[in-house]
Amino acid sequence: MAEMSGADILVQCLVDLGVEVVFGYPGGAVLPIYDVLYNHPKIKHVLVRHEQGATHMAEGYARSTGKPGVVLVTSGPGATNAITGITDALMDSIPMVVITGQVATHLIGSDAFQEADTVGLTRHCSKHNYLVKSPARLAHVVHEAFHIATTGRPGPVVIDIPKNVQVATAPFETPDVTNHASYRPQVKAPAADIAAAIEMIAKAERPIFYTGGGVINAGPEASASLRELVELTGAPVTSTLMGLGAFPASSLRWLGMLGMHGTYEANWAMNKADLIVCVGARFDDRVTGRLDAFSPDSKKIHIDIDRSSVNKTVMVDLPVIADAGSALADLVAAWKAAGHKAADLSEWWARIDGWRAVNSLKYPPDTTEIMPQHAIAELFAATRGKDVIITTEVGQHQMWAAQHFHFDEPNKWLTSGGLGTMGYGFPAAIGAQMGNPDSLVICVAGDASVQMNIQELGTAIQYRTPVKLFILNNEYMGMVRQWQELTYESRYSNSYSDSLPDFVKLAQAYGWTGIRIEGPQELEAGIRQMIETPGPVLVDCRVAKLSNCFPMIPSGAAHTEMLLDPSQVSGTMADEAKALV
Amino acid sequence: MHIDEELRERHVLSITVTNEAGILARIAGMFTARGYNIDSLTVADITADHQISRITIVTSGAPRTIDQIMAQLDRLVPVHKVVDLTENGPFVERELALVKVAGTGEHRIEAMRIADIFRAKVVDTTTESFVFEITGPTDKIDTFISLMRELGLVEVGRTGIVGMVRGKA
Numbered sequence: 001m002a003e004m005s006g007a008d009i010l011v012q013c014l015v016d017l018g019v020e021v022v023f024g025y026p027g028g029a030v031l032p033i034y035d036v037l038y039n040h041p042k043i044k045h046v047l048v049r050h051e052q053g054a055t056h057m058a059e060g061y062a063r064s065t066g067k068p069g070v071v072l073v074t075s076g077p078g079a080t081n082a083i084t085g086i087t088d089a090l091m092d093s094i095p096m097v098v099i100t101g102q103v104a105t106h107l108i109g110s111d112a113f114q115e116a117d118t119v120g121l122t123r124h125c126s127k128h129n130y131l132v133k134s135p136a137r138l139a140h141v142v143h144e145a146f147h148i149a150t151t152g153r154p155g156p157v158v159i160d161i162p163k164n165v166q167v168a169t170a171p172f173e174t175p176d177v178t179n180h181a182s183y184r185p186q187v188k189a190p191a192a193d194i195a196a197a198i199e200m201i202a203k204a205e206r207p208i209f210y211t212g213g214g215v216i217n218a219g220p221e222a223s224a225s226l227r228e229l230v231e232l233t234g235a236p237v238t239s240t241l242m243g244l245g246a247f248p249a250s251s252l253r254w255l256g257m258l259g260m261h262g263t264y265e266a267n268w269a270m271n272k273a274d275l276i277v278c279v280g281a282r283f284d285d286r287v288t289g290r291l292d293a294f295s296p297d298s299k300k301i302h303i304d305i306d307r308s309s310v311n312k313t314v315m316v317d318l319p320v321i322a323d324a325g326s327a328l329a330d331l332v333a334a335w336k337a338a339g340h341k342a343a344d345l346s347e348w349w350a351r352i353d354g355w356r357a358v359n360s361l362k363y364p365p366d367t368t369e370i371m372p373q374h375a376i377a378e379l380f381a382a383t384r385g386k387d388v389i390i391t392t393e394v395g396q397h398q399m400w401a402a403q404h405f406h407f408d409e410p411n412k413w414l415t416s417g418g419l420g421t422m423g424y425g426f427p428a429a430i431g432a433q434m435g436n437p438d439s440l441v442i443c444v445a446g447d448a449s450v451q452m453n454i455q456e457l458g459t460a461i462q463y464r465t466p467v468k469l470f471i472l473n474n475e476y477m478g479m480v481r482q483w484q485e486l487t488y489e490s491r492y493s494n495s496y497s498d499s500l501p502d503f504v505k506l507a508q509a510y511g512w513t514g515i516r517i518e519g520p521q522e523l524e525a526g527i528r529q530m531i532e533t534p535g536p537v538l539v540d541c542r543v544a545k546l547s548n549c550f551p552m553i554p555s556g557a558a559h560t561e562m563l564l565d566p567s568q569v570s571g572t573m574a575d576e577a578k579a580l581v
Numbered sequence: 582m583h584i585d586e587e588l589r590e591r592h593v594l595s596i597t598v599t600n601e602a603g604i605l606a607r608i609a610g611m612f613t614a615r616g617y618n619i620d621s622l623t624v625a626d627i628t629a630d631h632q633i634s635r636i637t638i639v640t641s642g643a644p645r646t647i648d649q650i651m652a653q654l655d656r657l658v659p660v661h662k663v664v665d666l667t668e669n670g671p672f673v674e675r676e677l678a679l680v681k682v683a684g685t686g687e688h689r690i691e692a693m694r695i696a697d698i699f700r701a702k703v704v705d706t707t708t709e710s711f712v713f714e715i716t717g718p719t720d721k722i723d724t725f726i727s728l729m730r731e732l733g734l735v736e737v738g739r740t741g742i743v744g745m746v747r748g749k750a
Contacts, residue, residue: 119603122607123603123606123607124610125609127658128658131602131603153656180658180662181599182598182599182658182660182661183658219735306647306656307652307655307656308652308653308655308656310652311645311648311649312599312649312659315645452721490666539709576582579582
């Protein structure tokens with residue numbers, strides 16, 4: 001066996017594991033690793049401008065390619081800056097491996113320069129983490145970390161490597177980590193559960209599929225199986241924010257997203273259903289609304305690879321612990337084997353059509369100002385026929401993008417759902433572009449959230465990533481302002497974006513193309529110019545300042561209490577509702 | 582607006598884990614992070630090769646909360662097995678306490694008499710004090726300590742619960 005340094009072992013493991021790109025930022029405690037990466041023939045290192053940017057780039061890369069994202073940062077501030085992205089990846093089940101430098105083992109605990117207790121800090125915001133105290137352990141840990149990050153319910157794994165462990169040497173051998181002593185996620189559902197699920201679906205008169213990010217995580221085959229199962233059963237489909245694209249929005253069976261800013265038909269169908277088939281979703285509070293009024297008359301099947309997601313907020317009748325893709329394929333096979341035919345759901349579909357007729361996503365026409373919903377609709381229309389990946393920041397623009405940009409394929413929609421991280425979308429777009437060099441990658445952003453990681457303008461230029469940054473600029477933290485209008489009688493406490501930069505000049509200062517769209521008559525041409533201009537382009541799209549995102553289930557309300565337009569808004573709220581997230 | 586507290590029942594959980602650095606922080610921290618209660622916690626390695634530890638946790642919560650605690654423990658990477666001893670059927674639970682009592686005359690004789698009834702052992706003595714060692718379920722130890730309070734209790738050390746399923750398996 002060859003004797004190698006810890007840094008060499010680490011990089012060799014990354015090569016062996018098929019890693020092509022690492023998002024990182026150097027510093028004292030990772031210098032030995034950076035020296036190995038110097039002019040490395042196989043691994044491309046992307047130098048970010050802030051470690052949080054690296055984590056979101058890794059997330060964007062992972063979500064759009066299905067491969068794990070890899071991050072390399074230094075000790076102390078390098079690690080603490082990465083924590084938001086690590087937590088984001090945990091909440092949204094994104095496979096990610098974060099390598100952090102650490103002070104030398106004999107200095108740990110001495111408050112050394114740039115020392116932080118990284119394993120302590122990341123213990124509860126990672127799927128798993130390691131402090132590697134010997135180079136002889138390193139190969140095993142790195143392989144195991146990738147195994148854990150990418151299997152079961154995916155998530156971030158942190159490997160903290162002291163500097164002396166990077167320098168010291170040990171014999172190197174490729175380890176086998178597939179037979180873990182305690183980590184064995186259940187991938188395949190018990191046959192009895194599949195059979196029971198099939199019987200419940202076949203008997204249902206008002207069934208609905210409620211799908212989530214788990215279907216995307218399970219790979220394109222899972223989306224294909226979902227489509228087949230829906231075709232076989234004839235049931236309607238809704239999905240969470242994270243699950244958009246697993247089922248085609250162009251299908252007649254598609255009801256749109258559900259939840260707080262979901263469609264009228266999706267939320268009413270959930271409320272009136274007699275069977276909910278939840279696949280790879282977790283009954284999040286943004287989806288259920290008031291729990292005691294959530295789908296009161298339905299039986300519920302919950303397919304999830306994480307047992308702790310089952311019966312966490314909503315009690316279900318049939319839990320199926322399995323990978324979404326495996327379970328969906330089993331359901332398709334079992335449905336066919338049982339000789340079931342699609343039930344006559346015409347009465348159910350007639351009711352759904354009644355709810356659809358409400359047209360809950362309608363919005364007022366442009367006046368002298370561009371309606372933000374219209375800007376998204378134009379963006380959607382202008383990108384037909386192209387391979388588009390959309391990322392978003394967090395806020396009103398995110399919900400408008402989810403409502404008005406329609407996805408027919410998985411892995412094309414990247415957004416921060418669980419943690420709701422402002423600053424996610426722009427770096428995620430750069431990461432997605434790295435993994436999909438030929439795609440048209442567009443970040444839909446707001447004027448406030450884009451500033452949270454605006455420094456990555458430099459990264460995009462350095463690596464010639466032709467991302468498009470489409471800012472819906474209403475000079476507000478729009479979602480905060482909307483809640484203040486709805487809940488606090490329009491007292492806009494600190495939600496106005498004062499002292500905004502000139503985004504076009506800022507873009508130009510970094511070597512980007514900057515475009516400003518000021519009115520409805522410029523919208524179509526401006527978007528076309530953005531798409532046709534090579535290289536990275538920032539668009540400062542000025543939109544109506546006080547638009548609200550509807551429909552909306554107010555905090556603490558039931559699915560059937562949706563607000564469809566501003567005339568239904570009272571401007572006050574009970575304390576019980578104010579206290580909810 | 583007021584905040585309601587949920588009803589709680591007591592459960593003894595037995596958790597086998599890989600004996601590695603940080604494992605206790607991982608388990609205890611999960612309880613804190615998710616707002617669960619720890620009434621008692623014991624941990625020690627239980628195999629000849631020192632690779633596996635058993636953690637016994639006494640917790641309390643509504644049945645749904647206990648079910649969530651089990652699931653959350655089970656998905657931690659170094660956790661091998663989680664058993665809810667309270668739900669699982671008959672089980673034994675024991676803890677050990679050291680109880681120091683100081684006094685002379687009638688109090689000293691009475692302390693000795695009660696210790697005998699509780700099968701507590703004397704592990705240290707001076708002419709004016711005893712240290713008793715007592716083993717048993719939590720309520721027996723609670724009772725013994727409350728009796729000693731009247732007889733010159735000085736201090737108490739308790740191990741917390743260890744538990745095991747009754748029978749062959």
